[in-house]
Amino acid sequence: MSVTSTRATPAGPRPAQRGDGPERRFTLSALADCGRVMTDTQFHAWLGEMGRREASHVERIAFKELDQWSFDDATGNLGHDSGRFFTVEGVTAHTGSPAHGVWRQPVIHQPEIGILGILVKEFDGVLHCLMQVKMEPGNINRLQLSPTVQATRSNFTTVHRGKTPLYLDHFTRPGGSTVLVDVLQSEQGSWFFHKRNRNMVVEVTGDLPVHEGFCWLTLGQLRRLLAVPDLVNMDSRSVLSCIRFTEPYGLGDLPGATALQAALRRSLAPGDAGALHTTVSLASRINDTRLRHPLTARRLPLAEVPDWHRSADEIAREDGRFFRIVAVSVHSGNREVSSWTQPLLEPNGVGVVAFLARRIDGVLHVLLRTTVEPGCRDTAELGPTVQANPHDRLASDPPDEDPPYLRYVLDAPRERIHYDVVQSEEGGRFHHARNRYVVVEVDDAFPAEVPPDFQWATLGQLMELHQHNGYVNMQARSLVACMHSLW
Amino acid sequence: MSVTSTRATPAGPRPAQRGDGPERRFTLSALADCGRVMTDTQFHAWLGEMGRREASHVERIAFKELDQWSFDDATGNLGHDSGRFFTVEGVTAHTGSPAHGVWRQPVIHQPEIGILGILVKEFDGVLHCLMQVKMEPGNINRLQLSPTVQATRSNFTTVHRGKTPLYLDHFTRPGGSTVLVDVLQSEQGSWFFHKRNRNMVVEVTGDLPVHEGFCWLTLGQLRRLLAVPDLVNMDSRSVLSCIRFTEPYGLGDLPGATALQAALRRSLAPGDAGALHTTVSLASRINDTRLRHPLTARRLPLAEVPDWHRSADEIAREDGRFFRIVAVSVHSGNREVSSWTQPLLEPNGVGVVAFLARRIDGVLHVLLRTTVEPGCRDTAELGPTVQANPHDRLASDPPDEDPPYLRYVLDAPRERIHYDVVQSEEGGRFHHARNRYVVVEVDDAFPAEVPPDFQWATLGQLMELHQHNGYVNMQARSLVACMHSLW
Numbered sequence: 012m013s014v015t016s017t018r019a020t021p022a023g024p025r026p027a028q029r030g031d032g033p034e035r036r037f038t039l040s041a042l043a044d045c046g047r048v049m050t051d052t053q054f055h056a057w058l059g060e061m062g063r064r065e066a067s068h069v070e071r072i073a074f075k076e077l078d079q080w081s082f083d084d085a086t087g088n089l090g091h092d093s094g095r096f097f098t099v100e101g102v103t104a105h106t107g108s109p110a111h112g113v114w115r116q117p118v119i120h121q122p123e124i125g126i127l128g129i130l131v132k133e134f135d136g137v138l139h140c141l142m143q144v145k146m147e148p149g150n151i152n153r154l155q156l157s158p159t160v161q162a163t164r165s166n167f168t169t170v171h172r173g174k175t176p177l178y179l180d181h182f183t184r185p186g187g188s189t190v191l192v193d194v195l196q197s198e199q200g201s202w203f204f205h206k207r208n209r210n211m212v213v214e215v216t217g218d219l220p221v222h223e224g225f226c227w228l229t230l231g232q233l234r235r236l237l238a239v240p241d242l243v244n245m246d247s248r249s250v251l252s253c254i255r256f257t258e259p260y261g262l263g264d265l266p267g268a269t270a271l272q273a274a275l276r277r278s279l280a281p282g283d284a285g286a287l288h289t290t291v292s293l294a295s296r297i298n299d300t301r302l303r304h305p306l307t308a309r310r311l312p313l314a315e316v317p318d319w320h321r322s323a324d325e326i327a328r329e330d331g332r333f334f335r336i337v338a339v340s341v342h343s344g345n346r347e348v349s350s351w352t353q354p355l356l357e358p359n360g361v362g363v364v365a366f367l368a369r370r371i372d373g374v375l376h377v378l379l380r381t382t383v384e385p386g387c388r389d390t391a392e393l394g395p396t397v398q399a400n401p402h403d404r405l406a407s408d409p410p411d412e413d414p415p416y417l418r419y420v421l422d423a424p425r426e427r428i429h430y431d432v433v434q435s436e437e438g439g440r441f442h443h444a445r446n447r448y449v450v451v452e453v454d455d456a457f458p459a460e461v462p463p464d465f466q467w468a469t470l471g472q473l474m475e476l477h478q479h480n481g482y483v484n485m486q487a488r489s490l491v492a493c494m495h496s497l498w
Numbered sequence: 499m500s501v502t503s504t505r506a507t508p509a510g511p512r513p514a515q516r517g518d519g520p521e522r523r524f525t526l527s528a529l530a531d532c533g534r535v536m537t538d539t540q541f542h543a544w545l546g547e548m549g550r551r552e553a554s555h556v557e558r559i560a561f562k563e564l565d566q567w568s569f570d571d572a573t574g575n576l577g578h579d580s581g582r583f584f585t586v587e588g589v590t591a592h593t594g595s596p597a598h599g600v601w602r603q604p605v606i607h608q609p610e611i612g613i614l615g616i617l618v619k620e621f622d623g624v625l626h627c628l629m630q631v632k633m634e635p636g637n638i639n640r641l642q643l644s645p646t647v648q649a650t651r652s653n654f655t656t657v658h659r660g661k662t663p664l665y666l667d668h669f670t671r672p673g674g675s676t677v678l679v680d681v682l683q684s685e686q687g688s689w690f691f692h693k694r695n696r697n698m699v700v701e702v703t704g705d706l707p708v709h710e711g712f713c714w715l716t717l718g719q720l721r722r723l724l725a726v727p728d729l730v731n732m733d734s735r736s737v738l739s740c741i742r743f744t745e746p747y748g749l750g751d752l753p754g755a756t757a758l759q760a761a762l763r764r765s766l767a768p769g770d771a772g773a774l775h776t777t778v779s780l781a782s783r784i785n786d787t788r789l790r791h792p793l794t795a796r797r798l799p800l801a802e803v804p805d806w807h808r809s810a811d812e813i814a815r816e817d818g819r820f821f822r823i824v825a826v827s828v829h830s831g832n833r834e835v836s837s838w839t840q841p842l843l844e845p846n847g848v849g850v851v852a853f854l855a856r857r858i859d860g861v862l863h864v865l866l867r868t869t870v871e872p873g874c875r876d877t878a879e880l881g882p883t884v885q886a887n888p889h890d891r892l893a894s895d896p897p898d899e900d901p902p903y904l905r906y907v908l909d910a911p912r913e914r915i916h917y918d919v920v921q922s923e924e925g926g927r928f929h930h931a932r933n934r935y936v937v938v939e940v941d942d943a944f945p946a947e948v949p950p951d952f953q954w955a956t957l958g959q960l961m962e963l964h965q966h967n968g969y970v971n972m973q974a975r976s977l978v979a980c981m982h983s984l985w
Contacts, residue, residue: 032770124789164789185782193782209785283519295672295680298696302611302651389967479966480876 087314101311104385147438200384360402574801588798591872634925687871847889
């Protein structure tokens with residue numbers, strides 16, 4: 012781990028000026044050494060206090076103990092009596108390519124666009140994010156830092172007759188506020204069918220009440236918190252990944268930075284500056300996959316998914332691979348409704364999400380893989396170099412079936428690992444779903460040629476692609492958010 | 499009509515330099531007064547000669563005379579015996595919004611991504627486009643100017659056992675060539691179900707044979723040809739709309755330009771410079787529609803579409819509105835296969851596709867409308883101000899049911915009409931489908947407030963959005979390509 016807090020340097024970045032775009036204001040917030048509302052120490056004390064007050068109770072239950080959730084007699088699908096929230100169904104998918112074969116598996120079907128929104132506001136000229144400490148039943152540590160608003164459509168049409176989420180109006184009726192980020196982004200295509208959320212950042216200027224459980228943090232503070240395992244939740248990372256930063260000092264002037272920081276900051280430059288390939292060529296690879304091997308995926312009754320079996324308390328494969336569907340009951344004090352039951356998807360152990368990184372002419376590049384997943388709305392997105400779960404391997408698997416480059420990550424010498432933190436996936440749908448997020452820098456012995464589904468890109472190019480729907484998958488976006496803690 | 503050819507001026511744009519991005523090279527080609535390979539006069543002579551040699555014959559036939567096309571007994575769908583190309587089916591669509599209601603109508607279903615590709619190459623330092631004079635059965639004038647390659651997936655998997663389209667390899671295996679544009683774009687959402695094409699521009703450097711029917715033209719020449727009705731075909735306009743130009747002279751220096759040209763050139767500036775709204779806020783409006791009123795659309799057996807009836811030679815509504823499905827037989831000399839029969843969709847008369855335009859602080863803006871159509875893959879895209887077919891009106895319709903702003907277009911005084919040319923839609927699927935493409939500049943009396951589904955945008959913002967999938971519909975993109983003939 013080499014996460015270094017960014018310190019103000021004598022020749023620091025120039026202050027914000029009238030007419031600066033949001034990129035520059037976000038960057039200055041990311042470089043802000045301490046919060047104007049709350050110091051890091053105060054935040055951790057406050058978080059500890061919230062943890063001590065947190066009194067929720069989550070326990071595994073049998074499916075028959077689920078309240079208002081039931082299996083459909085005909086299809087075997089698991090759904091809510093209201094027909095809303097989500098269902099657990101099957102999916103069958105193929106691309107026509109023998110390399111991909113035919114998938115059939117359970118999947119979470121939630122055909123709605125939710126809102127993941129962060130409110131930002133200037134204090135002393137520095138943008139701060141309104142973050143929420145939120146309990147989710149699937150969180151391993153119960154409380155994590157979520158966006159200001161994390162709402163499904165059911166939430167704001169109040170299907171569950173609970174309270175409307177706080178601050179929601181700022182995203183659904185921005186009015187006098189300014190929308191700085193608004194992009195539909197996918198979630199995990201191996202667990203969700205066509206799921207998307209609207210990732211938003213909205214700036215407010217007037218007074219705003221800060222409700223219990225909320226706090227104002229700079230992007231610099233959030234960057235430091237990304238070094239803490241299981242704290243900044245998946246939805247926060249997704250929204251943070253859609254924020255665009257700029258190279259803060261100008262290319263020739265990197266005071267006090269290490270060589271790695273310099274290479275990272277050069278990598279933030281917008282567009283194709285310093286990049287090995289053009290952004291068009293990155294997108295071209297996805298389009299090529301969509302044209303040659305278009306994904307055909309359709310929902311399948313859960314009862315018709317082969318190799319998966321339902322017992323009294325789980326839906327799982329006999330060989331135990333991939334994940335299982337379980338049920339929990341939840342008693343909580345700080346949610347819209349105070350107790351409920353629900354299904355959750357529980358993967359096997361801790362997965363690996365990793366970028367191999369490389370300095371090319373002094374600019375850090377990461378290696379992306381064109382990734383096809385059954386729940387992807389448009390065949391393929393760009394994913395991280397490695398997205399794998401070593402626990403899914405069987406002892407009988409031959410070692411050459413390791414995902415490409417996984418050994419580079421697992422066997423990396425300590426000094427080449429720049430980021431290595433376990434982060435959680437969404438605790439409202441997944442039970443204890445965690446990945447080890449890793450950035451490993453390869454050395455010059457690494458082969459220059461990579462297989463055709465891999466491509467090198469700068470962070471500037473990724474930030475550009477993150478402004479639009481359908482380019483970069485959740486895992487890669489999440490890891491980019493983590494990488495922002497390094498410059 | 500006030501299309502003016504752009505002349506070189508004493509203080510012309512600076513010549514291309516090493517390191518210039520493709521935007522600048524495209525712009526210089528657009529400003530090139532004459533082609534290095536062929537003058538405009540030579541082009542028109544050559545086109546005339548091609549027309550005289552053109553010997554194709556297209557005639558309307560009854561459905562029973564279709565060869566290898568037939569109606570499915572169970573569904574009534576019209577399809578090819580191979581299961582490929584396309585089918586004519588029904589669609590049922592609703593958004594949950596009472597304003598939209600439920601649509602049921604026939605639609606062309608072609609679940610493939612085709613390629614629309616233009617090869618470009620420098621002659622004397624100026625980029626030229628390799629264009630093809632191509633016969634399509636639905637073209638009112640038979641021959642139009644199409645991209646280098648216009649290929650369905652069936653084409654390049656050679657389902658119809660014909661020849662592989664010329665130059666296709668440059669797009670499917672670019673190898674040493676450079677991909678300058680590569681973006682999936684939608685086609686008409688009222689006629690196609692989820693249809694998309696991969697719009698590409700690929701630069702070649704080596705020698706390239708020019709086959710019969712192909713010619714090299716600068717973007718400047720193509721701009722002038724956009725003043726000719728029914729010549730630059732829809733697919734060409736779609737690809738041309740994905741090319742990004744830059745403001746050619748710098749904002750302070752517009753030699754010899756009219757006030758309108760100056761306002762248009764300022765409108766080309768990249769990003770949000772000079773724009774009334776941010777690009778994020780344009781996209782935000784689409785996302786808002788997707789979230790609030792998501793479109794649910796599914797295929798429906800054609801036989802189950804109410805109000806549409808099949809006779810011996812057409813599928814049409816009793817009131818004659820919208821369009822009809824017809825069949826034709828084609829005898830041709832210059833296609834991959836020399837004779838065939840096929841269905842075509844024939845709309846009613848000539849439609850209207852129009853932008854209202856307005857100078858805001860000296861920068862020309864056009865008025866976009868968030869447009870929901872049943873065949874749209876993702877609920878909504880930004881469309882032109884007006885997209886309507888006056889022939890679809892019934893005498894009994896009350897006048898206040900005119901589409902918004904249609905009267906501004908139809909009643910515009912001549913001096914406020916900057917572009918007014920009838921252009922054709924795709925002749926491979928549509929029979930004599932034509933629209934009057936119009937740009938009307940409104941005066942200061944035009945209300946500053948527009949309804950919430952309308953927004954002002956610059957051409958620079960539109961060119962930015964055209965780089966990505968799912969923002970702007972075919973009609974608006976096509977009209978932007980036409981507008982490039984004005985600066």
